[in-house]
Amino acid sequence: MKNVLSLLIVAIALALPAPVARANPYEQMVSAELLPGWRRPDGVHVAALRLVLADGWKTYWRAPGDAGIPPLFDWSGSRNMGGVQPVWPTPIVFSQNGMRSIGYKRELVLPLKITPRDAGGDMTLNAQIQIGICDDICVPADLSVQASLPAGGHPDPRIVASMADVPVPAAEGGVRGVSCAVTPTENGLRVTTRVTLRRAGQATALVVETADPQIWVSEPEMHHDNGTLVATSDLVHIDGGPFALDRSGLRLTVLGTAPAVDIRGCPAP
Known part of the structure; x- marks a missing residue:
């Protein structure tokens, strides 16, 4: 009887589908x-x-x-x-x-x-x-x-x-002027950036980055003003406290122009 039961267990096991290793969920992406x-x-x-x-x-x-x-x-x-x-x-x-x-x-x-x-x-x-x-x-x-x-x-x-295929420096990108006006807000700082450059009207985005990864920068509100790209962003420290802004550490990237432009540092108006 024991032998018959053992054979029955083996037969059931062989009839079951083999386990399939799970692929990483993003493998096809x-x-x-x-x-x-x-x-x-x-x-x-x-x-x-x-x-x-x-x-x-x-x-x-x-x-x-x-x-x-x-x-x-x-x-x-x-x-x-x-x-x-x-x-x-x-x-x-x-x-x-x-x-x-x-x-x-x-x-x-x-x-x-x-x-x-x-x-x-x-x-x-x-x-x-x-x-x-x-x-x-x-x-x-x-x-x-x-x-x-x-x-x-x-x-x-x-x-x-x-x-x-990288953004070019300001001088190569036809930048004729750049400035950042900084004003305090309830939670941090507001930066209004003005970039005057050739083909400013082609720009689809201006990205503002700081040297401090702990500072969050909002998506800017952007418009064009006679050859000048104007963008306003809010800056907030992730711990919610006050912070100092290093203007030399600001990095501005203008996208949509050909080529895109990489601007390092942003002086006061």
């Missing part, structure tokens, strides 16, 4: 890889993070807007790495549930300028990445990528093209 790139004569290694997004999905720029999710990077698992500087290509502006978000669709090749501790040695780049990806819904995605970065290598045309 985004894929990630590291492009190993090349070592420059100055010792800096140029690599890139490549994200490929499914149709309809997008991810976010370093300053994602009120509706976006800022990207976070953890490089601590890397070997022979002194520092990493992302080089952000020019993003596009999205409208999402009545709010502005800023980012990329289809594909993002994010160049990385990596300084090794040992300039002549090989490196291993190990990155833990937290990004937001959105279609009709937004999903926080945790990605892990790794690549060996040997000394040498050759320029990758995908990375080269992405590095060429």
Whole structure:
């Protein structure tokens, strides 16, 4: 009887469907890889993070807007790495549930300028990445990528093209004047920015960033005034307390012009 029962249990087990490993919920929405790139004569290694997004999905720029999710990077698992500087290509502006978000669709090749501790040695780049990806819904995605970065290598045309597609400095972008008027508000500060530049009428967005990541910057109210882009943003410290604003640390990015313009620092009128 025992043998018959054992055979019956085995038969039932064989008839049941095999367990299926659960895939990551965002696996069909985004894929990630590291492009190993090349070592420059100055010792800096140029690599890139490549994200490929499914149709309809997008991810976010370093300053994602009120509706976006800022990207976070953890490089601590890397070997022979002194520092990493992302080089952000020019993003596009999205409208999402009545709010502005800023980012990329289809594909993002994010160049990385990596300084090794040992300039002549090989490196291993190990990155833990937290990004937001959105279609009709937004999903926080945790990605892990790794690549060996040997000394040498050759320029990758995908990375080269992405590095060429960055906002240009103010002088190259035809900026003729910039100022920021700062006034106190009940919760923080209000900054009214005026940027006079060629093709100001083409601008679709002005992004204001501060040197302090603890300061939240609202989406600006923007209009054009005879060749001058005028935008007003509210600044609030995340702990709700008072704060000092470092004008030299203000960074303004004008989007929609060709090319986009990167302005560092904003003096008083």
